[in-house]
Amino acid sequence: MVQSSRFLRACQGLPVDRIPVWLMRQAGRYLPEYRKVREQVSFLTLCKTPSLAVEVTLQPVQRLGVDAAILFSDILLLLEPMGIEVSFEENGGPRLDPTIAGKGDVEALPVPDPEDQLGFVLEAIRQLRATLGGETALIGFSGAPFTLATYLIEGGSSRDFAKTKGLMYQEPRTFHRLMAHLARSVLLYLEAQVRAGVQALQLFDTWAVVLSPQDYREYVLPHMQELLESLRACQVPTIHFSLGTSTLLDSMAKLGAQVLSLDWKIDIGEAREKLGSKQPVQGNLDPMALFKPAEDLCRTVSRMLEQGSRWPGYIFNLGHGIHPKTPVENVVRLVETVRTFPVPAAKGTDG
Amino acid sequence: MVQSSRFLRACQGLPVDRIPVWLMRQAGRYLPEYRKVREQVSFLTLCKTPSLAVEVTLQPVQRLGVDAAILFSDILLLLEPMGIEVSFEENGGPRLDPTIAGKGDVEALPVPDPEDQLGFVLEAIRQLRATLGGETALIGFSGAPFTLATYLIEGGSSRDFAKTKGLMYQEPRTFHRLMAHLARSVLLYLEAQVRAGVQALQLFDTWAVVLSPQDYREYVLPHMQELLESLRACQVPTIHFSLGTSTLLDSMAKLGAQVLSLDWKIDIGEAREKLGSKQPVQGNLDPMALFKPAEDLCRTVSRMLEQGSRWPGYIFNLGHGIHPKTPVENVVRLVETVRTFPVPAAKGTDG
Numbered sequence: 166m167v168q169s170s171r172f173l174r175a176c177q178g179l180p181v182d183r184i185p186v187w188l189m190r191q192a193g194r195y196l197p198e199y200r201k202v203r204e205q206v207s208f209l210t211l212c213k214t215p216s217l218a219v220e221v222t223l224q225p226v227q228r229l230g231v232d233a234a235i236l237f238s239d240i241l242l243l244l245e246p247m248g249i250e251v252s253f254e255e256n257g258g259p260r261l262d263p264t265i266a267g268k269g270d271v272e273a274l275p276v277p278d279p280e281d282q283l284g285f286v287l288e289a290i291r292q293l294r295a296t297l298g299g300e301t302a303l304i305g306f307s308g309a310p311f312t313l314a315t316y317l318i319e320g321g322s323s324r325d326f327a328k329t330k331g332l333m334y335q336e337p338r339t340f341h342r343l344m345a346h347l348a349r350s351v352l353l354y355l356e357a358q359v360r361a362g363v364q365a366l367q368l369f370d371t372w373a374v375v376l377s378p379q380d381y382r383e384y385v386l387p388h389m390q391e392l393l394e395s396l397r398a399c400q401v402p403t404i405h406f407s408l409g410t411s412t413l414l415d416s417m418a419k420l421g422a423q424v425l426s427l428d429w430k431i432d433i434g435e436a437r438e439k440l441g442s443k444q445p446v447q448g449n450l451d452p453m454a455l456f457k458p459a460e461d462l463c464r465t466v467s468r469m470l471e472q473g474s475r476w477p478g479y480i481f482n483l484g485h486g487i488h489p490k491t492p493v494e495n496v497v498r499l500v501e502t503v504r505t506f507p508v509p510a511a512k513g514t515d516g
Numbered sequence: 517m518v519q520s521s522r523f524l525r526a527c528q529g530l531p532v533d534r535i536p537v538w539l540m541r542q543a544g545r546y547l548p549e550y551r552k553v554r555e556q557v558s559f560l561t562l563c564k565t566p567s568l569a570v571e572v573t574l575q576p577v578q579r580l581g582v583d584a585a586i587l588f589s590d591i592l593l594l595l596e597p598m599g600i601e602v603s604f605e606e607n608g609g610p611r612l613d614p615t616i617a618g619k620g621d622v623e624a625l626p627v628p629d630p631e632d633q634l635g636f637v638l639e640a641i642r643q644l645r646a647t648l649g650g651e652t653a654l655i656g657f658s659g660a661p662f663t664l665a666t667y668l669i670e671g672g673s674s675r676d677f678a679k680t681k682g683l684m685y686q687e688p689r690t691f692h693r694l695m696a697h698l699a700r701s702v703l704l705y706l707e708a709q710v711r712a713g714v715q716a717l718q719l720f721d722t723w724a725v726v727l728s729p730q731d732y733r734e735y736v737l738p739h740m741q742e743l744l745e746s747l748r749a750c751q752v753p754t755i756h757f758s759l760g761t762s763t764l765l766d767s768m769a770k771l772g773a774q775v776l777s778l779d780w781k782i783d784i785g786e787a788r789e790k791l792g793s794k795q796p797v798q799g800n801l802d803p804m805a806l807f808k809p810a811e812d813l814c815r816t817v818s819r820m821l822e823q824g825s826r827w828p829g830y831i832f833n834l835g836h837g838i839h840p841k842t843p844v845e846n847v848v849r850l851v852e853t854v855r856t857f858p859v860p861a862a863k864g865t866d867g
Contacts, residue, residue, distance in 0.1 A: 330804035
């Protein structure tokens, strides 16, 4: 199936007329128009009001001309229909209550029904698809099971993930059961997003980086492989994001995601070399590089584009979410640099 | 020079009768005898009172029988004689005041005179050397320039290191000047520690992990190479520790440190394979693995020992500091597992 969107073509490793670009947290506090909306409503209200979620999702598309929109939402919303209260302190991390501490807690968790319990997400997706042209792809997303598990167990962010690893090591069966429960819930949620109209799916496994390669292979990889295998039936590209992906590159390549989204701890050229010409990649500018003087920023981005685009299947993005204090003019400059970068003469995917 | 201490022999890649072991933060809150001392005095008072620093430094040697003692101190103490006030909130991170924000601040920083201003550290070292037998090596340490720079600039711990990267990107010359100042200060401090009696030096570059490989090569590597080159004159082994070392393994191998101390984000066997038989390594158990049931812990440790000891030049350690809530009995078990592990028949260093 030939796609009109260059983002979707790149996800499939197909040649493109220019490198597609979008930015994690492109809808966010660095944009004055976003802050204006947030002056009126809380973060959670924004997420749960389709018209507002649509409005802020479209803001970066309108201002920056990025090649993909990502639904404005939060990975923790999937946990509310499991009976977990989620709150966001202003300028603080999320708080979850109650937390999961053992077998009984895991067994009591229901699998959310997305149509019934997360309808506001699906409604926002339907409205977005009706608004967006064919050129701008719409990305849906979910937290990956391990990252969701850390929030359920820690009750928020963590420095050392002591409770998560405690449960994993002391009750491995319970931990696997929790992972299976979350994988099932994520699958249903993402399937519903695709039915509502998203054209690609990104799985955020932000905290997988805290595990040793062996623990990753034992406790995370099998659940991710099964989830990604099941998602193939949706026939949309899947993107796997993790911080520290470069330390687990061997395992990442076995996940079964169409696209690997990398953080900035690896040179993009080295990553492509290691992963091979057939593996589409997304990334991987340090979000803090947006604080560089304009000329330095453009030089950094151009070098990445040269390294990243040596084979088809490259999507420009940051290595993590954009920082709230980022100067908007640098974000505009960044996207413009990518949009005007001359793509190397198509070498095909067998280069 | 043939060393009697198996720790020092391993640092030089020489064959040993058994794998040497010590643990980062082996003197600490998980030990009841340490907590007893801390009930009487604050953390800073403990660091600055040689008799007490000596007492807690020796506690894990006595209880665990580890092969090396590391001076009980803190990397931030070097910053006080630069006119920076350092405080530790109970159960919180450190606070530094004032912080470094630009060229003028950097130019105003004095280079500390360790003999005069950090005499309590040197006195503790002298007392420790007079107490320790030849078998138990004494390790001195310092924060590495980049990690110290982050504390000076951020004023404490950080999530995103926005200020550090801001200064680095917007005033690269100032940043290099700060790095040079810190490298000079660290050099004098470590030289004084060696004169006082330490037999090995560990440099903690904990936060280097937040940089892209390119930024590491540009802003950190040259300063570290110069520092490590200067330290060669001390004729004691140098150990380089960083979190996320595995993402920067190529650069790490070029540092000029005798030993690379790795975190748990890489299989120790893979790390040794990549670094080659001539590169001594230290590490790399996830500190949280000490929360595993005894049998699982021993299995994990044994597998690491098998992988790590295929060539001489392996020192068993954690990948980061021991967690305060770690059960002591598991720490005892860990050290015992290493001490009783049969070393593979010596293959020489050219295996």
